[in-house]
Amino acid sequence: xxxxxxxxxxxxxxxxxxxxxxxxxxxxxxxxxxxxxxxxxxxxxxxxxxxxxxxxxxxxxxxxxxxxxxxxxxxxxxxxxxxxxxxxxxxxxxxxxxxxxxxxxxxxxxxxxxxxxxxxxxxxxxxxxxxxxxxxxxxxxxxxxxxxxxxxxxxxxxxxxxxxxxxxxxxxxxxxxxxxxxxxxxxxxxxxxxxxxxxxxxxxxxxxxxxxxxxxxxxxxxxxxxxxxxxxxxxxxxxxxxxxxxxxxxxxxxxxxxxxxxxxxxxxxxxxxxxxxxxxxxxxxxxxxxxxxxxxxxxxxxxxxxxxxxxxxxxxxxxxxxxxxxxxxxxxxxxxxxxxxxxxxxxxxxxxxxxxxxxxxxxxxxxxxxxxxxxx
Numbered sequence: 001x002x003x004x005x006x007x008x009x010x011x012x013x014x015x016x017x018x019x020x021x022x023x024x025x026x027x028x029x030x031x032x033x034x035x036x037x038x039x040x041x042x043x044x045x046x047x048x049x050x051x052x053x054x055x056x057x058x059x060x061x062x063x064x065x066x067x068x069x070x071x072x073x074x075x076x077x078x079x080x081x082x083x084x085x086x087x088x089x090x091x092x093x094x095x096x097x098x099x100x101x102x103x104x105x106x107x108x109x110x111x112x113x114x115x116x117x118x119x120x121x122x123x124x125x126x127x128x129x130x131x132x133x134x135x136x137x138x139x140x141x142x143x144x145x146x147x148x149x150x151x152x153x154x155x156x157x158x159x160x161x162x163x164x165x166x167x168x169x170x171x172x173x174x175x176x177x178x179x180x181x182x183x184x185x186x187x188x189x190x191x192x193x194x195x196x197x198x199x200x201x202x203x204x205x206x207x208x209x210x211x212x213x214x215x216x217x218x219x220x221x222x223x224x225x226x227x228x229x230x231x232x233x234x235x236x237x238x239x240x241x242x243x244x245x246x247x248x249x250x251x252x253x254x255x256x257x258x259x260x261x262x263x264x265x266x267x268x269x270x271x272x273x274x275x276x277x278x279x280x281x282x283x284x285x286x287x288x289x290x291x292x293x294x295x296x297x298x299x300x301x302x303x304x305x306x307x308x309x310x311x312x313x314x315x316x317x318x319x320x321x322x323x324x325x326x327x328x329x330x331x332x333x334x335x336x337x338x339x340x341x342x343x344x345x346x347x348x349x350x351x352x353x354x355x356x357x358x359x360x361x362x363x364x365x366x367x368x369x370x371x372x373x374x375x376x
Contacts, residue, residue: 033179038152044071045171046145048111049129049160053167055112055201061089064111068092068170068195075177077193082213084205089197091209093216096177096191104190104218109169109225110199113162126161169224170195192218199225202245230333231311241337242372245345248273249365256359269364270349277366280342285327287342297375299338307334340376343369 034041048067052060065081069092072079077094084090089112116126123142124130132140135157146152162168173193180187194216196206210216229235252269253262282288299307314332318324328336349364351357 029183030179033182034175037175037178039146039148039150041171041175042146042152042158045158045167046129046160048167048171049158049163050127052127053111053113053162054115055089055198056115058087058089061112061197065090065092065197068111071174072193075174075181077177079193082209084208088205089201091197091206092193092195093213094193095215096187096193098187098190101188101190103220104192106192106194106216106218106221107173108194108196108221108223109173110166110196111162111170112197112200113165113167114200116161124159129158129160129163132157132159166199166225173224189219192216194221202243229311230313230317233311235310239374241340242376244370244372246368246370247365248276248368249363250276252360252362252364254362256357256362259358259360262360266360268360270361273347273349273364273366277344277347284329287340289342292340292342295375296340296373303338307332307338310334338373340373341371343371345369 048064048071051064051067053064055061069079069081072092072094077096079092079094082091082093092111118125122136131143131145133143133153134140134155136159140157143156192215196203198205223240226237226240250269250273252272253266257266280287280289287293312332314326317333318326326333345367347364347366350359350361
């Protein structure tokens, strides 16, 4: 979390402050500010992470919005809610107007998180922020939150739902505002703030909010929502893939059937679904659906050069993740995330483990996650 927060913070400060501050000097100031204020930053962040933030949880999603409104109000950002309906998570808007500024940028993050099953969490709960001595996979043990004046180890890790994606973006943006104001540095641009509350639910009302709000007009949007480059180096990404989902359901008999009496006779929806899904990709990982790649807009020279000049980190990443092989061998991760992809988010049919029964299930379902690129 600390690395992500630091990188976002540096990016925001460089984007909004005067060019008279060099990059190296700016990074040094960011680090000094973070160290001097990390207890306060951590405490405020833990408070934000403690509120459940699934978009469909209407009560708690508005508790999140109310807290962020108060956080922005304390920073003088004139916050307000942008509504798209009573049952829709509100977006949050704020602004920092700069006299004489000739351009306007919008800083975006989202405060909702992915739905989750608390029973699948390892030793902690999603909305009970927990500090560990190291990453969970490195054997990190649970620590008490640091007391005032106690040194915070950079290797500690904070675990909670949305500790990175994307309440870290909200926290980094607001911390950057604190840092600029503490140094008496005014941005060279007008800065607007937009925090969405249903990004993980598909942003179905985002278009309506943007179209209905002239105050969201700007020269550029900076999206503070995305991973750190796997090498740890800072990066600016100029585009991301679109996303859409498909729900599939295969039906069998009207009621569950005993496999000892009907196996080999009644079709099994789980097997049918498995065959259907496996037919969508070949052994190399290429999507086999007709026309899938036909309308993909090819990358230009600038994009290809950027991929070539970026750090090559695939082998190290395979080792870290324990992967013996990757899909589409011969192409790098950076190349492949510029192509449309087909992913299976999840599958369900019958029961497993302690609840497994000798039945032929009545249905089998899957959710597909389709990542789209320019032209598709």
